[in-house]
Amino acid sequence: MMPSKDAKKETFYIDKDKQFNRWYERVLIEADIMDKRYPIKGMPIFSAYGYHMHNAMMKILEKEWDKLGIDKVQFPILIPELYLKREAQHLAGFSPEVFWVTEGGSKSLEAKSALRPTSETAIYSMFSLWVRSFRDLPLKVHQTCCVYRYETKDTLPLIRAREIYWNEGHTCHATREDALQMLENAWASYLYLLNEHLGVYGKRLRRPEWDKFAGAEHTDVLDCVLPSGKVLQSVGAHYLGQIFAKSFDIHFLTDKNTNEHAYMTCFGVSTRMLASCLATHGDNKGLILPSSIAKYQVVIVPLLYKGKEEMCVEAGKKWKSTLTAANIPCYLDDSEKNPGEKYYYWEMKGVPIRMEVGPRDVENDQVCLVRRDTSEKHFEPSETVIAKIRSLLSNIDNNLRQKAKTKADSYVVTCKTLEEVIKVIETRGGFARIPYFSFDLDGKEGEKIIQEKTNAEIRGYDPTETIEPGMTCLVTGKPAKHWAYVAKSY
Amino acid sequence: MMPSKDAKKETFYIDKDKQFNRWYERVLIEADIMDKRYPIKGMPIFSAYGYHMHNAMMKILEKEWDKLGIDKVQFPILIPELYLKREAQHLAGFSPEVFWVTEGGSKSLEAKSALRPTSETAIYSMFSLWVRSFRDLPLKVHQTCCVYRYETKDTLPLIRAREIYWNEGHTCHATREDALQMLENAWASYLYLLNEHLGVYGKRLRRPEWDKFAGAEHTDVLDCVLPSGKVLQSVGAHYLGQIFAKSFDIHFLTDKNTNEHAYMTCFGVSTRMLASCLATHGDNKGLILPSSIAKYQVVIVPLLYKGKEEMCVEAGKKWKSTLTAANIPCYLDDSEKNPGEKYYYWEMKGVPIRMEVGPRDVENDQVCLVRRDTSEKHFEPSETVIAKIRSLLSNIDNNLRQKAKTKADSYVVTCKTLEEVIKVIETRGGFARIPYFSFDLDGKEGEKIIQEKTNAEIRGYDPTETIEPGMTCLVTGKPAKHWAYVAKSY
Numbered sequence: 001m002m003p004s005k006d007a008k009k010e011t012f013y014i015d016k017d018k019q020f021n022r023w024y025e026r027v028l029i030e031a032d033i034m035d036k037r038y039p040i041k042g043m044p045i046f047s048a049y050g051y052h053m054h055n056a057m058m059k060i061l062e063k064e065w066d067k068l069g070i071d072k073v074q075f076p077i078l079i080p081e082l083y084l085k086r087e088a089q090h091l092a093g094f095s096p097e098v099f100w101v102t103e104g105g106s107k108s109l110e111a112k113s114a115l116r117p118t119s120e121t122a123i124y125s126m127f128s129l130w131v132r133s134f135r136d137l138p139l140k141v142h143q144t145c146c147v148y149r150y151e152t153k154d155t156l157p158l159i160r161a162r163e164i165y166w167n168e169g170h171t172c173h174a175t176r177e178d179a180l181q182m183l184e185n186a187w188a189s190y191l192y193l194l195n196e197h198l199g200v201y202g203k204r205l206r207r208p209e210w211d212k213f214a215g216a217e218h219t220d221v222l223d224c225v226l227p228s229g230k231v232l233q234s235v236g237a238h239y240l241g242q243i244f245a246k247s248f249d250i251h252f253l254t255d256k257n258t259n260e261h262a263y264m265t266c267f268g269v270s271t272r273m274l275a276s277c278l279a280t281h282g283d284n285k286g287l288i289l290p291s292s293i294a295k296y297q298v299v300i301v302p303l304l305y306k307g308k309e310e311m312c313v314e315a316g317k318k319w320k321s322t323l324t325a326a327n328i329p330c331y332l333d334d335s336e337k338n339p340g341e342k343y344y345y346w347e348m349k350g351v352p353i354r355m356e357v358g359p360r361d362v363e364n365d366q367v368c369l370v371r372r373d374t375s376e377k378h379f380e381p382s383e384t385v386i387a388k389i390r391s392l393l394s395n396i397d398n399n400l401r402q403k404a405k406t407k408a409d410s411y412v413v414t415c416k417t418l419e420e421v422i423k424v425i426e427t428r429g430g431f432a433r434i435p436y437f438s439f440d441l442d443g444k445e446g447e448k449i450i451q452e453k454t455n456a457e458i459r460g461y462d463p464t465e466t467i468e469p470g471m472t473c474l475v476t477g478k479p480a481k482h483w484a485y486v487a488k489s490y
Numbered sequence: 491m492m493p494s495k496d497a498k499k500e501t502f503y504i505d506k507d508k509q510f511n512r513w514y515e516r517v518l519i520e521a522d523i524m525d526k527r528y529p530i531k532g533m534p535i536f537s538a539y540g541y542h543m544h545n546a547m548m549k550i551l552e553k554e555w556d557k558l559g560i561d562k563v564q565f566p567i568l569i570p571e572l573y574l575k576r577e578a579q580h581l582a583g584f585s586p587e588v589f590w591v592t593e594g595g596s597k598s599l600e601a602k603s604a605l606r607p608t609s610e611t612a613i614y615s616m617f618s619l620w621v622r623s624f625r626d627l628p629l630k631v632h633q634t635c636c637v638y639r640y641e642t643k644d645t646l647p648l649i650r651a652r653e654i655y656w657n658e659g660h661t662c663h664a665t666r667e668d669a670l671q672m673l674e675n676a677w678a679s680y681l682y683l684l685n686e687h688l689g690v691y692g693k694r695l696r697r698p699e700w701d702k703f704a705g706a707e708h709t710d711v712l713d714c715v716l717p718s719g720k721v722l723q724s725v726g727a728h729y730l731g732q733i734f735a736k737s738f739d740i741h742f743l744t745d746k747n748t749n750e751h752a753y754m755t756c757f758g759v760s761t762r763m764l765a766s767c768l769a770t771h772g773d774n775k776g777l778i779l780p781s782s783i784a785k786y787q788v789v790i791v792p793l794l795y796k797g798k799e800e801m802c803v804e805a806g807k808k809w810k811s812t813l814t815a816a817n818i819p820c821y822l823d824d825s826e827k828n829p830g831e832k833y834y835y836w837e838m839k840g841v842p843i844r845m846e847v848g849p850r851d852v853e854n855d856q857v858c859l860v861r862r863d864t865s866e867k868h869f870e871p872s873e874t875v876i877a878k879i880r881s882l883l884s885n886i887d888n889n890l891r892q893k894a895k896t897k898a899d900s901y902v903v904t905c906k907t908l909e910e911v912i913k914v915i916e917t918r919g920g921f922a923r924i925p926y927f928s929f930d931l932d933g934k935e936g937e938k939i940i941q942e943k944t945n946a947e948i949r950g951y952d953p954t955e956t957i958e959p960g961m962t963c964l965v966t967g968k969p970a971k972h973w974a975y976v977a978k979s980y
Contacts, residue, residue: 048561071538150594
């Protein structure tokens with residue numbers, strides 16, 4: 001779309017750290033990531049600028065899945081009620097949030113169907129037909145689609161929606177080890193996407209028993225701290241063991257001619273990754289985009305000095321073809337707005353590099369490149385512009401990564417008393433790390449106390465971390481089992 | 491997925507011309523394009539092998555839209571009932587086929603919403619907010635998604651489904667000329683995809699008034715004749731004039747400061763393109779795929795001679811990496827099946843080239859390449875294999891295109907009497923071309939006679955064709971206005 005129609009004359013300036021919620025909601029509108037004016041609650045329109053970013057992430061991820069031999073498929077959106085009922089825990093987890101299709105044409109349907117809230121029950125019903133022998137294993141599929149949840153809490157674009165854009169993987173294996181290895185491979189791909197491409201860092205945690213995915217043996221997540229101090233779950237990966245295999249009758253003939261249920265996994269990411277990315281890198285002037293998801297890596301702004309407009313616009317057009325030919329996605333803003341307006345607008349949109357083309361630049365056979373992240377200016381001779389853009393993009397991405405990594409690390413504070421926990425949660429936010437006695441169901445009692453006193457919750461623990469023997473649980477005084485990560489969440 | 495699980499020992503052999511319906515339904519199952527066992531009528535699962543082809547087409551098309559400046563967006567799946575009611579003709583066209591969402595969680599929703607049967611009403615409601623001045627025009631968006639229709643006729647995978655995978659474009663323009671030009675540009679892209687990439691040819695027709703898209707000024711389609719003799723609409727492109735703009739209040743301030751309603755278009759293609767492609771090129775042994783949509787362009791089959799298995803499998807693996815490095819998608823079938831079974835299986839799946847690697851080939855530093863379309867064998871020295879594969883793929887694509895073009899041309903037969911029409915329709919099928927008096931609403935009466943006598947219908951006319959003055963309508967004896975194309979359809 002043309003920038004003219006949503007460009008504002010006033011500049012975007014919101015103190016991101018002090019007013020994060022306002023910053024987030026405004027910037028999604030101003031930068032045209034989503035349009036919330038569509039009249040169905042929790043279902044905004046994904047505008048071209050935002051949808052490009054989501055698709056860029058999905059493409060990177062799908063390439064990873066392809067390398068891991070995970071086939072891209074697509075299951076129907078409708079799930080028969082019967083299927084949802086097959087796994088009792090799972091149904092309990094999802095049925096309050098399901099949209100139901102009950103009519104077709106002018107008639108009531110014989111059986112109602114759900115808009116998929118997640119696809120386990122649909123996919124596993126077919127897995128039971130597809131898996132016969134150990135030769136069919138591992139069976140690995142994924143799909144990029146939307147899931148639907150009748151979310152009753154306040155919706156928030158990209159974070160809490162009724163139409164959730166996501167990618168989900170589902171696998172069957174002959175052994176527990178193979179299934180767990182699959183999950184580690186999936187984690188490597190997720191972290192490659194999040195850390196390397198998006199510059200987003202978080203804490204990988206195992207959820208307590210009382211907070212795991214409905215029907216899983218265990219659930220691991222990546223929790224990212226947003227500038228509000230609240231954490232956002234940005235990855236979910238679940239070891240399902242044989243629970244679904246038993247409910248859905250997914251078994252196979254082993255190479256020893258015995259019959260066994262499959263060992264299963266599922267894992268998924270949604271637009272919450274995009275939310276984490278936008279929230280992490282932006283500043284008071286608006287978004288700052290990592291190069292690999294930016295619809296435009298460079299915006300070209302010809303400076304329209306009187307009498308020399310044509311010369312600069314022509315040079316801008318030439319640069320547009322040169323950059324396009326070099327596979328650098330770019331936008332030429334030759335609208336009638338003044339340069340200042342254009343600068344503010346494209347800064348707010350987060351374009352990594354601005355290329356200014358003024359009359360003197362044309363005469364000197366150079367351009368001026370301005371970094372979005374540092375505002376540094378570089379006058380660059382024409383013949384080295386392409387190489388310079390590439391190195392600037394790489395520098396910008398590195399800078400975003402490093403700042404994000406440092407900040408993420410700073411969001412974990414080890415606490416020795418509940419008062420310290422309260423202080424962490426109520427001031428800067430992020431994780432309060434405390435010794436805790438149990439992540440089994442009996443641990444839920446202690447969490448109630450934490451919730452009452454701090455308004456935060458136990459997000460989980462890191463199974464690879466050890467805790468010194470002799471340490472006691474900060475809530476109950478019992479021997480501590482692990483470090484618990486306490487935080488407020490979205 | 492592994493080929494093992496759906497491989498059949500028996501060969502696929504169905505006389506495609508004599509038993510096309512059986513051929514089509516069987517080959518979709520055997521080649522694992524879709525899995526119809528999912529228990530919701532008209533909503534099969536898109537398996538990896540078939541979904542790859544659909545996505546390959548969508549990628550080609552999206553690149554075209556990108557070149558034309560059509561932005562990729564995504565609108566919500568739910569459309570408020572109110573929106574559907576805004577354009578009376580349009581509602582009449584779609585309301586009998588709408589799935590309704592009426593419940594969320596355990597409660598009835600205040601207002602029911604439709605699963606989008608097509609997106610005009612959702613998108614145009616937002617266009618009315620997005621279009622303000624001539625500077626916002628042209629406004630061009632597209633989306634790749636599914637639409638949902640409570641289809642009551644017999645469903646048929648890829649052709650008549652309740653969940654329809656498609657791509658739809660929607661545009662607003664300042665003038666009628668600009669809108670019509672947009673449609674011609676879209677046609678050029680569609681024909682590029684269909685003719686050049688898929689080797690599919692059809693007849694572009696303008697639908698009669700009584701058969702146009704609900705709410706359009708006129709509808710142009712591409713009708714492709716399948717081997718059954720029935721035609722399948724594979725492209726639909728609609729000039730909407732100002733009809734929707736008036737219903738949805740889409741107007742703009744012109745550069746002369748007047749207010750005008752936008753001139754609009756919409757256009758779409760679905761999996762029917764894939765159906766046409768598979769139906770066109772296959773033979774009695776199964777599918778034959780054009781290279782640009784084939785998940786695997788080459789299948790590598792090591793010949794497992796006793797004692798020399800390892801040597802051939804190793805060579806096969808090496809070829810797999812070599813081809814992959816050369817960006818030639820391939821599959822190494824090193825399963826335990828015998829070569830014959832593998833040949834039949836991969837022929838049925840339509841892989842353009844089979845590479846056989848036997849002990850003698852390894853010794854002679856060569857491979858044997860077999861074309862799927864002609865069964866021609868080529869023993870090729872290793873050092874020129876990549877170049878040979880590329881030239882064979884190009885030859886195969888050319889051959890498929892030429893045969894398809896010739897066949898499509900042969901499916902238009904000009905008729906002078908209704909008896910001739912009946913003969914064409916009842917024997918080989920395709921189009922009977924007849925002089926006809928009117929494509930306005932009054933022409934519908936004559937079509938009733940055609941339908942009664944021939945069981946076929948008027949699919950439309952070609953506005954670029956002229957008819958000699960003095961010719962009379964074959965049905966009414968009135969002066970003929972155009973050549974009408976009569977055919978049975980899906």
